[in-house]
Amino acid sequence: MSDVPTNHWPKQPASAAHRPVTTESPGFRVALIAVVVVFLALLLFAPLVAVFAEALSKGAVEAIKSLANPEATSAIKLTLIVAAVAVPLNAVFGIAAAWFITKYDFRGKALLITLIDLPFSVSPVVAGLCLVLTFGANTAVGGWLVAQGYPIVFALPSIILASMFVTFPFVARELIPVMIEQGKAEEEAALTLGASGWRIFFTVTLPNIRWALLYGVLLCNARAMGEFGAVAVVSGKIRGQTATMPITIEMLYNEYLSVSAFSLAAVLALLALVTLTLKTLLEWRFADQLAAANRL
Amino acid sequence: MSRPLINRSPLPGMALSAGITLTLLSLVVLLPIGALLLRGATAGFPALWHEVNTPRIWGALFLSFKLSLYAALINLVFGVALAWVLVRYRFPGRRLLDAAVDLPFALPTAVAGIALTALYAPNGAFGSIAKDLGFKIAYTQWGILIALIFVGLPFVTRTVQPVVEEIEREVEEASATLGATRAYTLRRVVLPMLAPAAMTGFALSLARAVGEYGSVIFIAGNIPLKTEIAPLLIVIKLEEFNYTGATAIGIAMLLISFAMLLVINAIQVFSRRRIGYV
Numbered sequence: 001m002s003d004v005p006t007n008h009w010p011k012q013p014a015s016a017a018h019r020p021v022t023t024e025s026p027g028f029r030v031a032l033i034a035v036v037v038v039f040l041a042l043l044l045f046a047p048l049v050a051v052f053a054e055a056l057s058k059g060a061v062e063a064i065k066s067l068a069n070p071e072a073t074s075a076i077k078l079t080l081i082v083a084a085v086a087v088p089l090n091a092v093f094g095i096a097a098a099w100f101i102t103k104y105d106f107r108g109k110a111l112l113i114t115l116i117d118l119p120f121s122v123s124p125v126v127a128g129l130c131l132v133l134t135f136g137a138n139t140a141v142g143g144w145l146v147a148q149g150y151p152i153v154f155a156l157p158s159i160i161l162a163s164m165f166v167t168f169p170f171v172a173r174e175l176i177p178v179m180i181e182q183g184k185a186e187e188e189a190a191l192t193l194g195a196s197g198w199r200i201f202f203t204v205t206l207p208n209i210r211w212a213l214l215y216g217v218l219l220c221n222a223r224a225m226g227e228f229g230a231v232a233v234v235s236g237k238i239r240g241q242t243a244t245m246p247i248t249i250e251m252l253y254n255e256y257l258s259v260s261a262f263s264l265a266a267v268l269a270l271l272a273l274v275t276l277t278l279k280t281l282l283e284w285r286f287a288d289q290l291a292a293a294n295r296l
Numbered sequence: 297m298s299r300p301l302i303n304r305s306p307l308p309g310m311a312l313s314a315g316i317t318l319t320l321l322s323l324v325v326l327l328p329i330g331a332l333l334l335r336g337a338t339a340g341f342p343a344l345w346h347e348v349n350t351p352r353i354w355g356a357l358f359l360s361f362k363l364s365l366y367a368a369l370i371n372l373v374f375g376v377a378l379a380w381v382l383v384r385y386r387f388p389g390r391r392l393l394d395a396a397v398d399l400p401f402a403l404p405t406a407v408a409g410i411a412l413t414a415l416y417a418p419n420g421a422f423g424s425i426a427k428d429l430g431f432k433i434a435y436t437q438w439g440i441l442i443a444l445i446f447v448g449l450p451f452v453t454r455t456v457q458p459v460v461e462e463i464e465r466e467v468e469e470a471s472a473t474l475g476a477t478r479a480y481t482l483r484r485v486v487l488p489m490l491a492p493a494a495m496t497g498f499a500l501s502l503a504r505a506v507g508e509y510g511s512v513i514f515i516a517g518n519i520p521l522k523t524e525i526a527p528l529l530i531v532i533k534l535e536e537f538n539y540t541g542a543t544a545i546g547i548a549m550l551l552i553s554f555a556m557l558l559v560i561n562a563i564q565v566f567s568r569r570r571i572g573y574v
Contacts, residue, residue, distance in 0.1 A: 032385075
C-alpha cells in the first residue's frame with residue numbers, strides 16, 4: 001500500500017472547479033472549522049481561562065498567599081501522598097496485568113480484561129459507596145480494623161483505595177495493545193539465550209514499552225490527583241486531615257472564598273496542562289509505538 | 297471446553313504476574329463491588345425497591361439519564377465533525393485543538409465544575425449575556441447539560457479519529473467516479489464506515505455522563521426533582537446514614553452501567569462481524 005503514490009489526483013489549487021473529489025467545498029470546510037473552533041472555545045478554552053482569571057482576580061500576590069494557607073498546604077501534601085502511593089501501585093498492577101494477559105494463553109482472558117475495565121464504567125460516587133460498605137466502621141471488616149486502631153474510611157487508606165479504583169485500568173489499558181503488537185518472540189529469544197525472568201523484563205520488555213508506560217502513568221497521575229466524586233464519599237472531608245486538593249477546592253468554594261478556591265484549582269489546572277503537553281510530545285515523538293493503543 | 301485452563305509457557309513470571317493482577321483486582325475492585333451487591337442481597341429486593349420507589353429518586357435517575365442522553369447526542373454529532381476536521385483539514389492551530397480535546401480527561405472534575413459555574417452563573421462572563429437575553433444557564437438543567445457535554449467531549453472524537461485516518465481515499469474516489477456528489481459520498485460511503493466507532497464513543501460518553509458528579513454539582517443548583525442528579529442522592533443518603541437507600545441507588549446505577557457495557561460490547565462484536573474492524 002505504501003508504494004502507491006497518494007497524491008495521484010491533479011495538483012491544482014483547490015478552487016471550486018478543480019478541487020479533488022475527496023474534499024468538500026472551501027466554503028463548507030471553513031464553516032465546519034469555524035463551528036468546531038467556536039464550540040471548543042466556549043466549552044474547553046473558556047473554562048480554562050476562567051480558572052486562572054478568577055485566581056488572579058485580586059492579583060498574583062493574593063493568589064500565592066492563599067496557597068500558603070495551612071489548609072491549602074495540607075491539602076497539597078495529602079494529594080501528593082495519595083498519588084505517591086496509588087500511582088506506583090497501579091503501575092505495578094498495570095505491568096503485571098499486561099504481562100499476564102499478553103504473554104500467556106488461558107481461559108477467561110476476555111472476562112479478566114472486562115473486569116479490569118470495569119472501573120471506567122462505574123460512577124466514582126458508586127465506587128466510594130462500595131468502599132464505605134466494605135471498610136466502613138459499621139461493617140465487619142471495617143469495625144474490626146477500627147478496633148485495632150486502623151480506620152480505613154474517613155482516613156488516608158480509603159482515599160488511596162478510592163483513587164486506585166478510579167484509575168485502576170489506565171496503565172494496563174495503555175500497555176496491553178502495545179505488548180500484543182510486539183508479541184513475545186523477543187522475550188522467548190532472550191529466554192533461549194539463558195536470561196532470567198527479571199533480566200528479560202528489564203532489558204527486553206521494559207525498553208519496548210517504556211513510552212506507553214510513561215503515558216499510562218501520566219494519565220493515571222492526573223486522574224488520581226484530581227479525583228473528586230469517589231474521594232468525596234470516603235474521605236469524611238476533615239479539614240487539614242482528609243481533605244485532598246479537589247475536596248478543599250469544594251469547601252473553599254462553598255464558603256465563597258473564591259480566590260483561594262480558584263488558586264488551588266489553578267494549581268490542578270496547571271498539572272492538567274503539563275500532563276497534556278507531555279502526552280502530546282510523547283504522541284509526536286513516539287507515534288509509532290503509541291499508535292497501537294489508539295487503534296483499540 | 298477441550299482447551300486447557302492454562303497453556304504452559306516457557307516464559308517465567310506467570311505465577312507472579314497472575315498473583316499481583318488477581319490480588320489487586322480483587323482488593324481494589326471486586327471486593328468493594330461485591331460488598332455493595334452483598335449489602336443489596338441482605339437487604340432484599342422489597343427493601344431496596346421501597347427505597348428507590350420515591351418520586352425524588354425516580355426523578356433524579358430519569359434526569360441523569362435524560363440529560364446524559366442529550367449530552368451524548370450532542371457529543372456524537374460534534375465529535376464526528378471534530379474528528380473529521382482534525383484528520384482531513386489543514387489549518388493553523390490544528391495541533392493545538394487536537395491536544396486540547398483531551399482536556400476534559402486531564403482537568404479534575406471539581407475544577408471544571410467551578411470554572412463552568414463561574415462562566416455560566418448569572419454574574420459570569422457568559423451567564424450575564426444569557427441573563428440579558430432573558431434566560432438562565434447555571435443552576436438549571438441547561439447548566440447540567442453543559443457540564444455533561446464537557447466531560448463526555450473527548451470520547452466520540454477519540455474513537456472516530458483513528459477510523460477516519462484509515463479510510464482509503466480510493467473508496468471516495470470510486471464513489472465520485474460513479475457520479476455521486478460529495479454530499480452523497482459522505483452520507484452513503486463515509487458515514488457508514490464511521491458509524492460503529494461513533495456509536496462506541498457515544499455509549500462511552502453516555503456511561504461517563506450518567507455517573508458524573510464533580511463537574512455537575514457546582515453548576516446544578518441541586519434542587520430536588522428539578523436539578524438533582526442520581527449520584528448526588530447517594531451522597532445525601534450516606535450523609536443521612538441511610539445505607540440501604542444509598543445501596544439501592546448504587547445498585548440501580550451499577551445496573552445501568554452494566555447494561556451500557558453490554559451494549560458497547562454488542563456494537564463492537566456486531567461491527568467486527570460486519571465490517572471486519574472497529
